[in-house]
Amino acid sequence: MKIKVKKLHKDAKLPTHGHPGDAGMDFYSVEDVIFPPGKQVHVHTGVALEILEGYVGLVWDKSSVAFNMGLKVMGGVIDSSYRGEIVMNLLNVSKKEVIIEKGHKVAQMLIQKFEHCEIEEAKDLSETVRGHGREGSTGHK
Template sequence: MTQQVRIKKLHPDAVIPTYGTPFAAGADLYACMDSSVTIEPGQTQFIHTGLSVEIPVGFAGLVYARSGLACKKGIAPANKVGVIDADYRGEIMVALHNHSSEAVTIESCERIAQLVITPFLTAQFEETDELGDTERGEGGFGSTGRK
């Protein structure tokens, strides 16, 4: 399934997102900065991409960590998953947090996160006094693994 998504370069050096393989779900987002940015341990920095995007109505852009950056360097989005709504037209920026014990430097044109474009449903919430019963009921936080 493919969907055309309009994207605008806000900076001449911005890199259009790319898919690493034909079956990749996420397109790599690249840093676009005039100079490198060092993220100290426990700190968060906003990293520019130099891009804005027109997410189609009925879809959302979800910004996830790149597994290599997260596992090898301890760098991942501070909010875990960023959400780009269909009506947002500002620059895509990624708040990267350093979970490691060492400073990490992000260079311009480095892959910093991945963007997944996905459809979603808008719920029409209906207040009620009762919910339907299930076998699981109110069991949560590991309850399905207990016997």
């Protein structure tokens, strides 16, 4: 599968795979970004994508950025119909200011096939062994 990528900024880098066979494409910051402790900041990548219909881009943490810098991706679903800039929303969960320099990897995206579902209201749902159990309920008696 090929993904078309359009540079929207002269300094933008195309996404890359770190190693052959890696699932995630790495995205890069197009500018220096300062993250105050406990704050969310948008990180511009300077690129737009054309994802094929029937697929979705899911944005995930880069383990090195999350572990070493304390920056966590705050969700990210990129629909195939979206043609705007890919902007990553990251939260600084550390107690110190963090600086991402222009050209640094900030997040990764996985392209995954999905099934579009039809929503149907129901009065009842089928029974399962789990039932209403949640939040660690399988470990309690």
